[in-house]
Amino acid sequence: MKIVSIAEDKKIEKRISITPEIAKKYISNGFEISLPKNYGKHLGFIDEDYESQGVTIIENEKELIQSGDIIIQLGLPSDDKLSYLKENQILIGVLNPFVNREKLDVLLKKKINNFSLELLPRITRAQSMDILSSQANLAGYKAVIESFAYFEKAIPMMMTAAGTVPAAKALVVGAGVAGLQAIATAKRMGAIVFATDVRLASKEQVESLGGKFLTVEGAENLETEGGYAKEASEDFKKKQEDLLSETLKKIDIVICTALIPGKKAPIIIKENMIKNMQAGSVIYDLAAIQGGNTASTEVDKIIDKDGVKIMGETNILNKLPVSASSLYAKNVFNFVINLLDKENNKIKINLEDEIIEKTLIK
Numbered sequence: 408m409k410i411v412s413i414a415e416d417k418k419i420e421k422r423i424s425i426t427p428e429i430a431k432k433y434i435s436n437g438f439e440i441s442l443p444k445n446y447g448k449h450l451g452f453i454d455e456d457y458e459s460q461g462v463t464i465i466e467n468e469k470e471l472i473q474s475g476d477i478i479i480q481l482g483l484p485s486d487d488k489l490s491y492l493k494e495n496q497i498l499i500g501v502l503n504p505f506v507n508r509e510k511l512d513v514l515l516k517k518k519i520n521n522f523s524l525e526l527l528p529r530i531t532r533a534q535s536m537d538i539l540s541s542q543a544n545l546a547g548y549k550a551v552i553e554s555f556a557y558f559e560k561a562i563p564m565m566m567t568a569a570g571t572v573p574a575a576k577a578l579v580v581g582a583g584v585a586g587l588q589a590i591a592t593a594k595r596m597g598a599i600v601f602a603t604d605v606r607l608a609s610k611e612q613v614e615s616l617g618g619k620f621l622t623v624e625g626a627e628n629l630e631t632e633g634g635y636a637k638e639a640s641e642d643f644k645k646k647q648e649d650l651l652s653e654t655l656k657k658i659d660i661v662i663c664t665a666l667i668p669g670k671k672a673p674i675i676i677k678e679n680m681i682k683n684m685q686a687g688s689v690i691y692d693l694a695a696i697q698g699g700n701t702a703s704t705e706v707d708k709i710i711d712k713d714g715v716k717i718m719g720e721t722n723i724l725n726k727l728p729v730s731a732s733s734l735y736a737k738n739v740f741n742f743v744i745n746l747l748d749k750e751n752n753k754i755k756i757n758l759e760d761e762i763i764e765k766t767l768i769k
Contacts, residue, residue: 411475547588563597686714695719
């Protein structure tokens with residue numbers, strides 16, 4: 408069985424799907440690995456690092472793609488590269504079927520087996536493959552670092568002979584994986600941290616990290632069976648707005664992480680709330696690529712609204728590509744090993760396995 412990966416468009420995606428460390432693991436499990444020339448050079452992984460592990464370097468991209476039984480990527484490749492795929496190949500990545508449905512339908516007609524890893528079920532057995540968690544964890548950390556860099560005051564409380572500098576106050580909107588890491592990072596750096604989430608189960612996790620959980624009076628638990636947040640009722644939204652409006656008046660830094668899978672991000676911080684914030688405050692919107700959690704978010708721009716800076720990027724993980732690639736590659740390796748029928752040393756698409764059934768595009 409041969410695994411291949413082609414270079415991503417580095418203007419959009421700096422992460423890679425196979426590191427030298429993971430290439431060695433695939434090969435020790437009986438796979439052959441082929442990669443293009445300079446596949447990981449931009450991250451400090453030269454071709455010799457791969458070749459020393461037994462990887463074959465193939466310069467011709469069409470030949471490379473067609474030689475593989477399994478193609479591993481971050482996102483869906485461009486149309487010209489997809490045209491090289493042939494019947495019964497397996498494509499694994501973050502394929503975003505909500506956006507790329509038409510392209511994936513074309514691949515299905517060619518009898519390509521497409522696995523989209525963001526669809527993994529939230530079950531214990533899938534944790535080692537959970538690309539959303541591993542990448543969101545890094546994103547939450549980096550969002551705090553980025554927002555603090557633009558905040559023009561000290562973060563921790565400092566007591567000096569010249570007077571006391573108060574600690575910055577941070578609010579994390581959404582206490583999923585990214586939000587919890589944002590809370591932990593902001594707390595470690597000395598901020599006073601508040602957090603809010605529609606899932607009541609988050610309260611204990613927030614408080615265990617030293618954050619203060621903001622609870623809407625009479626709140627209901629808005630959590631799906633899969634562990635994601637679901638859309639709130641209009642009554643809940645109104646109560647949440649009132650609570651946020653008051654809280655934001657004293658907040659210096661806001662990290663927004665609220666997403667609903669497959670849908671536009673909910674607008675949680677409205678224009679009137681931003682107007683009530685102190686000049687010099689910073690909002691980092693991790694939901695920017697899906698429309699943003701604020702009414703003023705623009706992707707890859709820093710918007711100044713009456714002295715409040717609002718920012719969000721297409722791909723914040725491009726600022727941590729080595730760490731992000733390492734975790735992603737391990738997640739995908741664990742997914743591929745789960746596909747492997749070790750007795751026959753072949754890939755088996757067992758639809759009775761929930762992990763396989765949920766991630767296979769149909």
